[in-house]
Amino acid sequence: MLVFKFGGASVKDADAIRNVASILSLYPGKKLTVVVSAMGKSTNKLEEIVDALESKNHKLFVGLVDELESFHMDIMAALFPEKHFKIYQTIEELFEALRSRFEAVFSENKSFEYDQIVSLGEVLSSQIVSAYLIDQDFSVKWMDARKLIRTDHTYQEGKVDWKKTEQLVQERMLPEFNEADILLTQGFMGHTSEGFTTTLGREGSDYTAGILAYCGQAESVTIWKDVPGMLNADPKYFSNTKKLEAISFKEAIELSYYGASVIHPKTIQPLQNRNIPLFVKSFLDPKAAGTAIQASSSYDHLIPSYIFKFDQVLYSFTPKDFSFIVEENLSVIFGKLSAMNVKINLMQNSALSFSILTDQKKLKKDELLALFQDDYEVKYNENLSLVTIRHYDNLTIEQVTKDKEIILQQRTRHTARFVLK
Numbered sequence: 156m157l158v159f160k161f162g163g164a165s166v167k168d169a170d171a172i173r174n175v176a177s178i179l180s181l182y183p184g185k186k187l188t189v190v191v192s193a194m195g196k197s198t199n200k201l202e203e204i205v206d207a208l209e210s211k212n213h214k215l216f217v218g219l220v221d222e223l224e225s226f227h228m229d230i231m232a233a234l235f236p237e238k239h240f241k242i243y244q245t246i247e248e249l250f251e252a253l254r255s256r257f258e259a260v261f262s263e264n265k266s267f268e269y270d271q272i273v274s275l276g277e278v279l280s281s282q283i284v285s286a287y288l289i290d291q292d293f294s295v296k297w298m299d300a301r302k303l304i305r306t307d308h309t310y311q312e313g314k315v316d317w318k319k320t321e322q323l324v325q326e327r328m329l330p331e332f333n334e335a336d337i338l339l340t341q342g343f344m345g346h347t348s349e350g351f352t353t354t355l356g357r358e359g360s361d362y363t364a365g366i367l368a369y370c371g372q373a374e375s376v377t378i379w380k381d382v383p384g385m386l387n388a389d390p391k392y393f394s395n396t397k398k399l400e401a402i403s404f405k406e407a408i409e410l411s412y413y414g415a416s417v418i419h420p421k422t423i424q425p426l427q428n429r430n431i432p433l434f435v436k437s438f439l440d441p442k443a444a445g446t447a448i449q450a451s452s453s454y455d456h457l458i459p460s461y462i463f464k465f466d467q468v469l470y471s472f473t474p475k476d477f478s479f480i481v482e483e484n485l486s487v488i489f490g491k492l493s494a495m496n497v498k499i500n501l502m503q504n505s506a507l508s509f510s511i512l513t514d515q516k517k518l519k520k521d522e523l524l525a526l527f528q529d530d531y532e533v534k535y536n537e538n539l540s541l542v543t544i545r546h547y548d549n550l551t552i553e554q555v556t557k558d559k560e561i562i563l564q565q566r567t568r569h570t571a572r573f574v575l576k
């Protein structure tokens with residue numbers, strides 16, 4: 156079995172879905188598990204719908220649902236010009252169920268409501284893509300990922316129950332290959348033991364591909380994207396990007412830890428555990444090699460990679476009683492930061508101060524200052540950027556730090572990080 160994942164951009168309109176069909180036609184007779192995301196930006200729209208439901212804003216709710224429906228209907232009109240197709244009825248029923256939610260009680264657990272509603276994007280998408288492939292004579296079976304992936308009750312960030320999921324995949328999914336060559340399912344979602352839908356976190360469809368590949372012992376996973384593979388920098392910020400031909404699982408985890416956003420960070424680990432290679436390929440050039448993420452680390456050092464994070468703020472905490480920064484006050488500082496859900500991008504300490512770098516937009520500065528003001532003097536420096544270079548040399552460092560003030564730097568054997576102004 157091969158596992159393919161098609162993200163939102165690869166199913167964003169009728170042409171994109173036709174292109175998915177043409178990619179699948181390159182694999183005749185292969186057993187494929189195909190994971191699809193919600194179409195285009197539907198997940199964002201569904202998030203707005205959840206907010207409209209929570210605030211009981213009927214006009215807004217109706218407007219947003221209408222928009223989402225016409226977006227899908229336009230795609231269907233292009234794919235299935237004859238209205239008698241059963242898919243119209245399926246999609247209409249899903250929208251009816253969504254509309255009826257306005258009358259239902261919105262429970263206190265917003266994350267629960269979120270998962271029941273936002274998961275609809277993948278359900279719509281998978282139904283439409285599956286109907287189209289069947290219409291094009293592919294041998295396809297639609298599978299409900301909510302019956303395969305078991306999670307705990309952490310809504311919006313479901314933690315996978317690997318044992319149960321493996322059992323479900325073995326018992327419910329793999330035997331279906333006797334009926335069809337392609338099993339088509341939804342990314343991003345699972346279910347609790349009571350059968351409520353959970354989601355796996357934004358951009359979680361890659362992770363679904365990793366979970367199904369692990370549990371079904373796939374040969375490989377391919378993530379089809381609008382880039383030729385993993386690049387050594389984000390082309391938005393870097394003109395001269397190079398494609399990485401191959402990197403190790405470990406390197407991919409390192410890159411995603413530092414902020415490279417090509418693959419959902421949780422995806423690699425299950426694949427590494429079973430040594431299942433992951434390919435990142437272009438859906439615009441499906442025969443090209445893309446990037447292979449696999450066990451060997453012999454290619455990792457060949458090309459330096461650059462990861463940029465902008466809008467950073469550096470906070471420094473100095474105890475007012477001039478005590479040293481040691482385990483005791485570090486644990487107080489970490490306790491307060493974790494209570495505020497602060498995500499630390501880099502940290503450093505000296506005898507008397509402890510510094511963290513974090514995303515400016517995600518942190519409420521006044522709240523943070525108030526939390527520390529009794530015992531710490533807090534200084535901050537805004538509008539900074541963080542550059543991480545994997546497999547650096549002097550030239551790469553010169554390039555990224557040129558004409559910039561270096562506020563802080565850290566180097567290990569393979570990684571150099573600079574906080575720049």
Ligand code: ASP
Pocket residue numbers: 162163192193198199276342343356357358359360361
């Ligand atoms: N549709 C979900 C999202 O946009 C999951 C995914 O596409 O990976 O976050």
